[in-house]
Amino acid sequence: MAQNGEGSRGFGLGILKGFALTAVHLFRRRFTILYPEKRLPVPRRIRGTELVWYVDRCTGCATCAKTCHQGVIKIVTSGPEGNRFHVDKFEVDTGYCIFCGLCVEACPFDAIFMSTEYERGKYRREDLVMSKEMLMAADKHPSAYYHPQPVPGVALPEKVPSIEETW
Amino acid sequence: MAIKTEPFVVNVGPQHPSTHGVFRMRMVMDGETIVDMEPVFGYLHRGVEKIGETRTYTGCIPLTDRMDYLSAPANNLAYVMAVEKLAGVKAPERAQYIRVIMGELARLASHSMAVGSFLNDLGAMATPLVYMWREREKILDLLEMTCGQRLTSNYMRVGGVSQDLPEEFTPAVKKFVVEMPRFIDEYDQLIKDNEIVLARTKGVGVLSKEMAVSIGASGPVLRGSGVKWDIRKSDPYAVYDRMQFDIPTGTAGDCYDRYRVRVEEMRQSVRILEQALAQLPQGEVRAKVPQRLRPPAGAAYGHIEGPKGELGFYVVSDGSVAPYRFHIRAPSLINLSALREMVIGWKIADAIVTFGSIDICLGEVDR
Ligand code: SF4
Ligand code: SF4
Numbered sequence: 001m002a003q004n005g006e007g008s009r010g011f012g013l014g015i016l017k018g019f020a021l022t023a024v025h026l027f028r029r030r031f032t033i034l035y036p037e038k039r040l041p042v043p044r045r046i047r048g049t050e051l052v053w054y055v056d057r058c059t060g061c062a063t064c065a066k067t068c069h070q071g072v073i074k075i076v077t078s079g080p081e082g083n084r085f086h087v088d089k090f091e092v093d094t095g096y097c098i099f100c101g102l103c104v105e106a107c108p109f110d111a112i113f114m115s116t117e118y119e120r121g122k123y124r125r126e127d128l129v130m131s132k133e134m135l136m137a138a139d140k141h142p143s144a145y146y147h148p149q150p151v152p153g154v155a156l157p158e159k160v161p162s163i164e165e166t167w
Numbered sequence: 168m169a170i171k172t173e174p175f176v177v178n179v180g181p182q183h184p185s186t187h188g189v190f191r192m193r194m195v196m197d198g199e200t201i202v203d204m205e206p207v208f209g210y211l212h213r214g215v216e217k218i219g220e221t222r223t224y225t226g227c228i229p230l231t232d233r234m235d236y237l238s239a240p241a242n243n244l245a246y247v248m249a250v251e252k253l254a255g256v257k258a259p260e261r262a263q264y265i266r267v268i269m270g271e272l273a274r275l276a277s278h279s280m281a282v283g284s285f286l287n288d289l290g291a292m293a294t295p296l297v298y299m300w301r302e303r304e305k306i307l308d309l310l311e312m313t314c315g316q317r318l319t320s321n322y323m324r325v326g327g328v329s330q331d332l333p334e335e336f337t338p339a340v341k342k343f344v345v346e347m348p349r350f351i352d353e354y355d356q357l358i359k360d361n362e363i364v365l366a367r368t369k370g371v372g373v374l375s376k377e378m379a380v381s382i383g384a385s386g387p388v389l390r391g392s393g394v395k396w397d398i399r400k401s402d403p404y405a406v407y408d409r410m411q412f413d414i415p416t417g418t419a420g421d422c423y424d425r426y427r428v429r430v431e432e433m434r435q436s437v438r439i440l441e442q443a444l445a446q447l448p449q450g451e452v453r454a455k456v457p458q459r460l461r462p463p464a465g466a467a468y469g470h471i472e473g474p475k476g477e478l479g480f481y482v483v484s485d486g487s488v489a490p491y492r493f494h495i496r497a498p499s500l501i502n503l504s505a506l507r508e509m510v511i512g513w514k515i516a517d518a519i520v521t522f523g524s525i526d527i528c529l530g531e532v533d534r
Contacts, residue, residue, distance in 0.1 A: 011362055012362060013360065014360030014362050015361055015362060015363065017356060017357075017360055018356075021357060022294060031304070043308075043311050043312045043315070043333075044333070045311075045313070045314065045315040045330075045333065046315050046316070047314075047315035063458075067223075067225075067226075069222045098229055098319070099316070099319075100228075100229040100319070100321045101321065101329075102225060102226065102321075106458060114315065143315070145315045146329065146330055
């Protein structure tokens with residue numbers, strides 16, 4: 001190890017300065033929280049770990065399935081009914097989804113959204129697969145990702161956290 | 168009586184707290200001195216380049232997030248720049264400014280992580296690292312606000328960015344820009360006067376100028392050795408040609424200089440952020456690009472000054488929806504190849520410090 005010759009100042013002063021900075025932190029605002037008792041607010045645009053799907057808006061065009069590079073969305077449709085297809089199967093395997101949001105951007109009819117939920121731990125992989133019925137029945141919390149105003153009447157996360165409020 | 172000694176081999180890693188991931192240093196030791204060192208990597212290989220050939224041009228963007236996960240927007244930027252060159256698309260001006268802002272935020276986040284973990288490698292367990300993480304958290308909050316996620320930003324698109332900045336972004340980032348220099352000074356004070364840090368980093372792990380250039384090192388590793396080379400100046404992309412900033416360089420090429428360069432770069436990044444925010448124009452953020460982009464056959468190389476060095480993407484198109492070849496010039500990998508030259512002759516504890524001072528991200532080394 002090379003020794004440097006900074007002999008003019010008192011040796012150890014720099015170390016004391018470091019300790020002083022640490023001591024100052026005793027009086028600073030704490031910037032951690034005790035999850036899960038407390039939670040930070042989520043931003044509006046969060047790409048949470050779920051997809052929100054509205055069956056009445058979906059025309060069965062399958063653009064989302066073609067866009068998804070992970071092959072997460074499986075869609076089976078039958079015969080055109082007027083200007084739309086009937087969606088027989090719409091399955092999202094969230095275990096493979098990387099929540100990139102590209103399907104949300106691609107959907108031309110605003111039928112699919114990212115969600116503001118972020119706790120999706122499951123004991124089995126099969127439980128992560130969302131079938132059409134599950135997607136229809138699920139509590140819907142669409143986030144504002146790519147859609148500044150997702151669905152009329154749906155509450156977005158109340159306030160947008162800025163770095164001020166989360167600290 | 169002469170004692171008979173022989174060199175022996177020590178494996179540091181792949182599972183070792185100081186290897187920043189799964190990386191193995193196979194060291195040949197003579198007592199505590201390193202005689203030879205062989206870096207072994209590839210434990211995190213996911214075949215990104217091959218997977219990229221099976222995806223659409225847009226579908227490759229999430230892949231780039233997962234390379235250097237400490238500065239995802241910078242990776243996105245390098246990739247979309249290559250594709251834009253290939254397809255002849257130009258991003259609108261506002262998008263160019265947003266790209267600069269995001270690129271600099273990514274640099275700040277990556278450098279605070281680099282400095283923090285460098286101190287961790289020096290033996291200052293966790294406390295300084297967490298100080299720097301606090302600042303990094305604010306940047307991650309800003310990213311989350313804009314693109315929905317903290318690490319895997321997936322924000323840049325061919326022809327712009329995915330969506331405009333939210334209205335709360337500008338006040339938040341302005342506040343951050345005011346606060347940040349104070350915190351940078353604070354960290355710097357922790358280190359530049361600390362006798363232990365100085366003794367352990369000055370003159371340790373020297374990489375000479377010539378060696379750095381011939382290895383192809385870039386970023387703070389190259390600039391720490393005294394070479395004034397920054398893609399933001401030598402081949403300005405986005406709107407960097409309108410920004411005023413300096414390129415900090417070191418002189419000795421030791422661990423301390425590399426650290427110094429990073430801290431100075433953080434100051435310059437704050438300066439760039441200020442200017443970019445002041446100049447940020449209104450307007451579109453995304454040019455019209457077909458969803459299934461088919462660039463004409465050809466090849467293009469897009470490179471940026473990433474936080475870790477020159478990050479480049481070489482994309483070859485055959486006219487179809489997926490890239491024909493997708494190659495990544497990862498700065499971490501190339502900088503890492505300089506490690507052997509730096510550590511031979513030093514003690515094992517210095518090797519850990521030197522390794523920390525290169526600041527690699529294993530996701531990018533192995534990709
Ligand atoms: S978020 Fe990404 S990975 Fe998930 S379903 Fe949509 S496109 Fe596929
Ligand atoms: S892209 Fe939208 S409308 Fe088309 S199938 Fe998917 S969710 Fe339905």
